Amino acid sequence: MKKNKFNIAFAIVTITLGLFSCTDDTSQNQSTSAVELVTLEASVEEVESVVDTYSLYALSSLEFESTTDVTGKTSSGKTKLGKGCKDRSGFFPDCAVFEEVTEGDVTTTTISFPDDCEDRNGDIISGTITIVKSTLDTDKSRTITFDVFTVNGYVTNGTKTHEYTAENENGNPQIEGSVNITIETDEGTITKAGTRLVEVTAGSDTDTHKDDEKTITGSYSFTDAEENTKTVEITTALIKPAACKYIAEGIKEYTEAGETSILDYGDGTCDNLATLTEADETVTEIELKRKRKR
Template identity: 30%
Template sequence: MRKIKFLFPVVSALALTVLSCTKDDITTASDTSPVVASASIDLVNELDIQTGTQISFEKLTAKKTEKSLTASCAVVTMDPQTTTFPKTFYVNFGDGCTVNNIVRKGKLKITFSGLVTETGSTMTIERVNYYVNGNKVEGTIVYKNTTSSPNTPQWTRTITNGKLTDTKGDIFTNSGTHTIKQTAGVSTLSLDDNTYEMTEGTHTVTKENGAKITVTVIESLIKNYSCDYVSKGKLKVESTLLNGVIDYGNGDCDNKATYTQNGIVFPITL
């Protein structure tokens, strides 16, 4: 599931909220830079999961997709070469690989304990001197298949030892766990008709000085693989100042959403 841009517009909404606060409110409010960092971290996590999923289907199965996440400038190699699991792939973005205006450099180390479609299998993603849009990203993603019904594949996505160092040198640690379910496209040999739902989970981001933001799923986020945007679902955004909800609408494939706080609705263009 990809929710790359959803938190960036919240910064604009937050700015409007801050303008309506008193001087004392602004002074006592916690640092809001974790909101921006959370958006960057979320973008990277979803990019890396999609890259791993693409490699899994291209290198380990016969399932194909019209979209290619690594064909343009990244180099994918298996090391060591093996016909048995675990299998480890390196995705090398070199000194700079740009796709859809996102610049990545460095490497991803992706290890599969088995096929991502098999219950109990894990896909582990590690960052090796890895940068996205100038931000250095560290930490590990474990994407584990927890399927109990073959008709509804399910995974948990856990981030540990997450660390983002932005272009200004500010450092943000992060962690979180989410549940992902596939609700369409299970029986076909294409990724393009897949639909994923993020049904629950929480992500926290903490700056070195202790400023913190928490984003929690309160209504399943729905993401069609064929659409670039989350089309439905709600997120609760909380910090010292923020206390609102992002709403992605009723299922249309568009770049529109809203952010509501204290009864005030802010339109969002993703």
């Protein structure tokens, strides 16, 4: 009888320890997942920064030599740089192909990149960007559509609706508007939806892109392939110097189920590192990734 009591007591202790063990493992897995999700979002931020740069210079720097046909339609036709299209920023690679067509008061600009087109920053670009705008002076809205637009293996689809301002209250050019895109990553397809403002805060007094510095603000929802969603707010503007491949400064807050974690990009040093502080004050250094493993 004593032996049976001992066996029962031992079983209870074993089960109890097992339950505590499972609880600890679950907590650890949740923490790891939070870090992985933020790491994924931060890497996607790097990709979107490249996408924004193409959008910005497409709106601010491209100039087309147009001709008018007998129907009254104005079109430059397909062209490469130096043949009917001028890029004042010097940002677009020679492999980019441009087409601009105006019908009535709507102008459509298409920028296409062949596979393995390497740009000025060493990024591998392919796919198509289409920009639709009104020629009316009162309408500054631009609808930018991405069709399998690929940056270093990350595939972007969807739209951005921007209002382009050549000179804002600070005297700087900017694009501001809504974002609704998907990006294919190694972890599956993610979605981003929200608002975004990109301002050129340094270098806008010259045509070249090489001395530009951009700041990025906004808020949005971020959902991964497993439908884990975080709301993200850029609380301190992200800073992306043209001379650095990575975002060098700024702070973002991630909120999920009432808990907030903070990602700090640092003090302006050009590196691929950022610091994540979770709701429980756990601190993790994460690596920003610009290329898919594939």
